[in-house]
Amino acid sequence: MDKAALLKEKVQNGFIVEGLEDMNEEYLNALKQTLLIVGDTELLSIPPLLTVYDQAPTLNSKITALAIMQDEIGHAHIAYRLLKDLGEDVDDLLYNREPHRWKNPYAFDFELSNWIEFGVFNAFFDRAGYTLLGDAFEHTSYGPWKRALVKVDKEELFHLRNGEVIMRTAMQDPELREEVQKAVDWMFLMALEFFGVADGLKSRSAQLEYRLKGRTNDELRQKWLSTAVPFCESIGVKVPAHYDEQQQKYVLDVPFPCKFDPVNKKWLFDQPDTWENVIKRFKQRGPKNKQFVERIQKGAKELEQLRKEVV
């Protein structure tokens, strides 16, 4: 039996990979790719949150916002530390990588418009993170990652609860109510895009075969919908999805995937799209990609410049 087949069979039966000597090249590459997406996503969640941080309505909510951002840095740190143990040059990845090569979701390349969007960001996007990483925590075959996710799982749950509190409170105010609906209108489908292309379009997935994760993209999307939709319905926010008794799953009431107008942050429901085009849109990046990555890299670059001047 070749290495790939042996490792796939072992991990499907519960074998936990602990080090490089347990991996073949394909496993190592799939793991590195996964961890890079995770690290980039955690870190690049902060610049959009910072765009409205100063609009926190109370000192208490400001402290919570800061705690959330600190958590995200901690989560990014974990993913990058794991990458370093796998032989990656993390300083180079962080400070010398071109903005368009970062792997964070398209949804994070946008400025937020107001404090309510901070809440919806937590309630929807952190929920997507919680869904994806919760699955990894439960199923992943990579031991060091599984152990690190204990902390992440606890904290992401706190973030999404914070988002729910912001949304629920805002719904009691007639003016803010409209802001919640407006935020949900663009952020709902954005969150669904986190889970990637539809299962039917993927011929195979190294992530699943090597059990880096346990559930498929569509299964994870359903899991997100199964908590996000009832929550939104319970507070009176309209969402373009409902539970279909006959199919026994959540179905969308709008075309998905669909074209998006990044300038007005608006879905063009009269223009259904293909996943192929969505991937193209992801690769083109959103409006703040460059600015946000440069913000992350600014301090390190300035320090390096100062060092050069001293020498």
Added chain:
Amino acid sequence: MIIEKERRSTFDVFARIKRGDHLMYIGTVEAENKELAKIYASFTYDEEDWSEMVVVDRDQLVWVRKPDGLFAEKGDES
């Protein structure tokens, strides 16, 4: 970035939630010295109100046994 990279060490972080619990391996930090390692660990791993936390320079860990690598070459013990 270029200069201090040479001097940073990896520290493994262990912690115990409350008396009587197992001491758990919870993660790593990188730091120039043990004082900074203590600070980084307490800020990074603040998800519990730990009763004990310890950082150990990874170079100071003496391995008695390691798991057999699935694809380990014979004689490759490092």
